[in-house]
């Protein structure tokens with residue numbers, strides 16, 4: 272594999288050198304052409320590559336493990352090394368048969384826009400450091416709010432992922448509840464502050480717990496609500512809510528894909544003056560498809576939302592989005608200088624007043640490109656297609672006598688191949704075969720293989736090939 276790749280790229284490179292000379296390109300243009308050619312070769316070969324990393328490729332990484340030379344290397348040589356030893360050691364998540372974690376692939380329009388934006392190298396911190404980044408963030412936020420049916424004056428920001436989106440949203444929640452009680456948490460911290468209560472479910476994602484720990488709210492100092500067989504919060508077991516309570520719910524359980532009952536929880540919270548935060552890292556995108564209205568019912572009634580661009584929207588890493596019902600609340604929690612931009616002040620949106628980061632790349636560009644390239648129908652279609660594929664996996668595996676452990680509400684499937692040992696053996700076998708890739712999980716005490724269909728690149732043929740590979744792996748492991 273390594274050899275084949277390097278030979279191919281070597282040939283391309285020679286051809287490129289000649290054409291570059293003929294075209295009279297500058298050294299910079301020549302280098303960027305070289306990078307584009309290599310990236311193209313990668314993108315075009317990734318679909319046919321085994322969906323794992325070979326031992327040879329892993330050994331090849333030793334080529335990088337030398338001391339830093341005194342003299343720098345020519346940029347072409349740097350790139351050559353990266354491609355020849357680096358490309359084979361990538362996990363081919365963008366090829367259409369990778370179903371691990373909740374990993375999307377980068378759509379061509381988003382890779383292309385991302386390249387151009389990297390060449391721009393804009394600092395998206397302020398409007399004046401990048402008018403284009405600020406403008407596209409505003410446009411993309413408006414489009415997302417519109418797609419999800421969220422209120423007009425939502426605020427938002429582009430962060431590294433749902434982890435930071437959860438963090439920023441919960442900081443906004445902390446601000447909102449404490450400021451209503453007359454406490455300025457940004458100025459005074461939590462020392463002597465009125466106590467907040469945080470309600471989570473037994474299925475709360477670890478990144479929500481981490482955000483709570485970073486915010487001084489404590490990952491253990493929470494009230495944990497039990498869940499049902501789909502991992503949904505049992506509303507009947509919610510504690511009494513009040514204006515000092517933050518309720519963290521999920522839109523898209525990482526195992527089952529199911530949603531907490533948002534309508535009822537938001538109704539109770541609204542009545543009590545509590546704050547509802549939704550972790551919708553992937554699931555929030557189901558709001559863009561009306562066929563999922565029953566599942567998503569009430570999600571738009573929450574106070575804040577966290578989601579990812581790099582999962583289901585299929586933009587390059589890293590890209591997460593935080594959304595808060597009132598822009599001013601997020602701004603108050605994230606503002607670089609609260610005195611200079613007081614809450615309620617209606618001025619142009621200054622990006623850095625909405626994010627934990629200051630200097631940042633222009634992440635809004637990738638989201639804008641994805642949304643414009645897909646259009647409303649394309650986003651809805653991506654959700655529909657990937658969920659349909661999840662359904663095909665579930666039906667196909669059940670028809671072959673294997674047990675699907677979840678009701679497939681979205682794009683996630685959990686399957687057991689029998690005993691825990693048998694399921695683990697099938698997962699190992701499947702991963703070694705390299706036709707498709709799935710990981711393992713433990714769902715309500717049972718070992719399961721987890722299939723997450725999140726990539727734009729997955730086709731009908733990929734699903735059939737992968738389903739056969741799963742069944743063959745199970746047959747090969749049968750006692």
Ligand SMILES: *Cc1c(COP(=O)(O)O)cnc(C)c1O
Pocket residue numbers: 373431432433434435476478479523524525550551552553579591
């Ligand atoms: C992936 C995921 C996260 C974390 O997102 P990152 O992009 O990895 O930061 C949080 N919550 C849920 C439900 C997720 O699926």
